[in-house]
Amino acid sequence: MLVFTTAEELSSCLKSQSQTVGLVPTMGALHLGHLALVEKACKENKWVVVSIYINPTQFNNTEDLEKYPVTLEKDLQLLEPFHKQLLVYSPSNQEMYPSGFFKKSYDFGTLTKHMEGAFRPGHYDGVATVVELLFKKTTPTKAYFGEKDFQQLQVIRALVKQKKLSLSIVECPTVREKDGLAMSSRNQLLTTIQRQAAPLIYQTLESLKKNAFTSDVSQMELYFKKELEQSDELKVEYFCVAETENLVPVTTLEKGKKYRFFTAVFAGKTRLIDTVELGRI
Ligand code: AMP
Numbered sequence: 001m002l003v004f005t006t007a008e009e010l011s012s013c014l015k016s017q018s019q020t021v022g023l024v025p026t027m028g029a030l031h032l033g034h035l036a037l038v039e040k041a042c043k044e045n046k047w048v049v050v051s052i053y054i055n056p057t058q059f060n061n062t063e064d065l066e067k068y069p070v071t072l073e074k075d076l077q078l079l080e081p082f083h084k085q086l087l088v089y090s091p092s093n094q095e096m097y098p099s100g101f102f103k104k105s106y107d108f109g110t111l112t113k114h115m116e117g118a119f120r121p122g123h124y125d126g127v128a129t130v131v132e133l134l135f136k137k138t139t140p141t142k143a144y145f146g147e148k149d150f151q152q153l154q155v156i157r158a159l160v161k162q163k164k165l166s167l168s169i170v171e172c173p174t175v176r177e178k179d180g181l182a183m184s185s186r187n188q189l190l191t192t193i194q195r196q197a198a199p200l201i202y203q204t205l206e207s208l209k210k211n212a213f214t215s216d217v218s219q220m221e222l223y224f225k226k227e228l229e230q231s232d233e234l235k236v237e238y239f240c241v242a243e244t245e246n247l248v249p250v251t252t253l254e255k256g257k258k259y260r261f262f263t264a265v266f267a268g269k270t271r272l273i274d275t276v277e278l279g280r281i
Contacts, residue, residue, distance in 0.1 A: 001076055003088045007137035010049070010089050014139070019046030022170075023140035025131060028052040029069040029185035030078050033175035037144040040172055042085050049138045050079060051089040053096060057103040058126030064271070069188050089138065096133060103129040108158050110246045115262045116151050116273065119237060127152055128159050140167050148174040148182050150260060150275045151247060174275075176202065182274050194267035197233035204228060205261050205276040215253040217241045228265060237264040237271070241278065253278075 004010040014021060022041030026034050030052075041048040052075060059065035072090065079086055093101070103125045111117070112124045135143065145153045157169050175183050180202035181195075190198060204227045208220055217240070224239045240249040244258040253259060259278040264271055 001080060001083045001086065001088060003076065003090055005090055005092060006095055007089070007091070010087060010138065013087060014047065014049075020141040021045055021139065022048045023134065023138050023143040024048065024050045025134050025143065025145075026050060026052055027054045027068065027185065028075050029071050029188065030075045031175075031183045031185065031187075033146060033148065033183035035078060036175050037146060037172045038079065038082055038086070040170065041142070041144050042082050044142060044170070046085070047087060048082065048085050049087045049089050049140065051091070051134055051138070053089075053091055053130070053134075055096070055126060055130040056093065057097075057101050057129060058123050060120045060122055063269070067189060067269075069185055089134075096130065104132075106159070106162075108155050110248050111151065111154050111158055114242065114247060114249050115238065115240065116264070119264060124152070124155050128155060131156055131159065132163070135165060135167065142168045142170050144170045144172055146172050146174060148184070148275065149273070151262070154245075154247060180206070182272075184272065186270050186272065189270045190267055194233045194270065197231040198265075198267050198272060200228055200231055200234065201263065201265050201272060201274050202276070205263065205274060208261065209276055209278055217249075217251050217253070224263070233267050235266040237266060239263045244277070 022045035024037045024041050038048060038050055054068055056065055079088060106125055106128050108124065117124055145156055147153065153171055160167065160169055177183060179199035181199045182202065204224055208224060214220060221239045225236050228234045228236050240262050241259050242249045242262055244260050261276045261278060264273045
């Protein structure tokens, strides 16, 4: 497996190839959700760069950053089956931010006003800053992002549009455990009891979607909270229904519009997010 720590080495390798390049940005602690992105990228490009970098500027909570799992050796083993097409880029903080950490200030309008944008101030400025840096360093033809972080996906699409970048963004569906829990690097931090409780997040979103008993979002929120808080392990930070395109939360559902559920739930100190498409109602 080719592992690069500097963009200079990486780009000299890529330049000699002059073929399509797919980028899969990750923070490591890889799981099958990440591998689905890598697999898709390998099918659609000659070369694939998987970046593994925990970006401090997108964390608004130091404890979350300190606890974030680091499993580089295991990550490289998981990527091994793709080694013929893969270049791993695993930069240091010095390589990414040679003049010290910074984040740019962006205007993504309504896309960053709610949900993660509201509960994690500055998060998307950090995300957009590092993704812009990664795009510059790896010059991909396509970049792959997960539906699991749907708000992030919409922000990256807006970034590409605003900066008139010549690459396409590919959305990849959320990969779940058998019991429905969205795969996440943070799932490793759950205790056995928290892990047993966590699938209730997705199960409740799905049952709300299937039953669609009301178009009143406050009733849905009440139902969601009541179901989840039957478990002592789970605490809902937010639940909302937002329009898919502009990510503005709504109070009632209107015919003909496309919506998604969004939620963040604490299992102990571990914060889990999930989203489910409601589709056009
Ligand atoms: P992360 O390492 O958590 O920053 O995630 C890197 C990329 O993988 C992001 O585009 C995520 O949306 C995506 N991703 C993470 N978990 C999943 C999952 N369960 N299913 C699909 N994509 C995912």
